[in-house]
């Protein structure tokens with residue numbers, strides 16, 4: 058029997074990359090998974106791979122009406138929700154001196170406001186034994202050039218888990234952060250090319266980038282009762298990058 062047998066999960070950004078790897082792992086462990094994202098073609102391709110225990114809902118985490126539609130779909134088909142993996146995230150680089158208000162708004166609308174409403178709107182469907190996982194980043198701990206908005210938004214995710222562990226006292230719902238280091242998603246591989254991937258790998262104590270499945274395995278751990286005494290924590294799956 059899988060460690061997520063009978064559980065219902067929502068994964069934002071679940072059509073690609075880390076979210077898709079987590080969806081695959083959650084389903085292999087027995088869960089039914091709703092993936093959420095803006096690109097219908099990516100959602101369709103993911104559901105075709107993930108099979109009958111996956112559903113897709115199209116929308117943006119920065120649009121409250123879209124999130125309401127997501128949770129209405131979950132309620133209509135499954136009635137309740139056990140796991141929320143608030144994983145959708147994005148970021149681009151601008152060095153101090155070139156930062157614009159639009160750049161900050163875009164990053165924070167998705168990574169901070171989007172994460173807050175993804176979780177807040179899920180709560181009426183959740184109860185005892187529920188698990189919330191936020192995707193942080195090693196960038197939330199380290200300093201890196203040009204990463205002002207993204208790194209600050211991921212540092213915010215770390216504090217959201219701490220604050221919500223307080224706010225959720227007595228509900229039986231846990232909340233933790235999964236903080237990946239450089240992970241070789243399809244997008245990252247395309248964007249970095251062979252040389253870029255070697256550069257990232259060389260920065261890691263483990264001397265390689267993560268496979269998305271390694272992030273999916275950590276997400277499944279945080280989603281399951283294997284992590285039942287953890288809340289408010291950060292799990293770094295970063296090859297040691299932000300730990301030394």
Ligand SMILES: NC(=O)c1ccc[n+]([C@@H]2O[C@H](COP(=O)([O-])OP(=O)(O)OC[C@H]3O[C@@H](n4cnc5c(N)ncnc54)[C@H](OP(=O)(O)O)[C@@H]3O)[C@@H](O)[C@H]2O)c1
Pocket residue numbers: 069070071072073074075076093094095096097099116117118119144145146147167171192193194195196236237238239240241242244245
């Ligand atoms: N890969 C890495 O090295 C790495 C390292 C540390 C942290 N992370 C974090 O890991 C998470 C997943 O990223 P990834 O690496 O797997 O990259 P990815 O493949 O680009 O995944 C990002 C996902 O988020 C979705 N998304 C973006 N904005 C959204 C919005 N407004 N509403 C709904 N969905 C949205 C995207 O789908 P649509 O565009 O179709 O909406 C996409 O499926 C992100 O939070 C990222 O910051 C990644």
